[in-house]
Amino acid sequence: MTVMDDGFExxxxxxxIxxxxxxxxPELFEHAMQAFTLRTLDAELAELTFDSSDAEPATRVxxxxxxxxxxFEGGGVVLELELTDAAGGTRMVGRLLNGGPTEIGVQRREGEARMRSDDLGRFTAESLARGPLRLRVTPDGGDTVVTSWILI
Incomplete structure (x- = not known):
């Protein structure tokens, strides 16, 4: 009798093969990412307005x-993030300056992790793997805002 592995092997x-x-x-992956981005065409784009790694390039060395x-700023949303290297990945602490409970989606190539900010607009994501990500922010009663992709 063989053990079933659900076909993963x-x-x-x-x-x-x-x-x-x-x-x-190689160019197909880039085109696929661009097409994937179009699925949120109805969302407002929050642009990156400050990145501390650009402000002090010598500190990276x-x-x-x-x-x-x-x-990030856009669509009436101001989003501040702090990314810290931690055991097991990157720790992200975020805050929406307009506050209030908000649905937050951390979007990666492999899917989306959802969370909710507290009444002051704060949220945390632990053990994020290196790679590209963006955030999808949907304030209660407001329009959806999506950040540009960043590499952590």
Whole structure:
């Protein structure tokens, strides 16, 4: 009798064979990401207005690791983020300056993790893996705002 693995092992073997025989063209991934972005065309874009890693490029090379501070603005939303390297990934602490409970979605290539900010607009996400992400912010009774993609 064989143990069922829900097809994951077979799926991985088939992926490896497909990658070897017919690899995905590099530009296709970029086009797919652009198409994926269009699904939120109805959302307002919050642009990155401050990134502490741009303000002090020398700090990325020398000295103790400092938290990365980011600010996004758009659609009446001001979002401040602090990213800190921690054991197991990156810790994100966020705050919406207009406050109030808000639905927050942390969007990654592999999916979206949802959370809710508190009454003061604060939220936290732990153990985020390195890679691109963006936030989808939907204030109660307000329009959805999506940040630009950032690399953590």
């Amino acid at each position: 077979l799926e991985e073997e088939l992926r490896a 497909a990658d070897l025989l017919d690899p995905v063209p 020398r000295g103790a690791a400092q938290p990365r501070m980011l600010t």
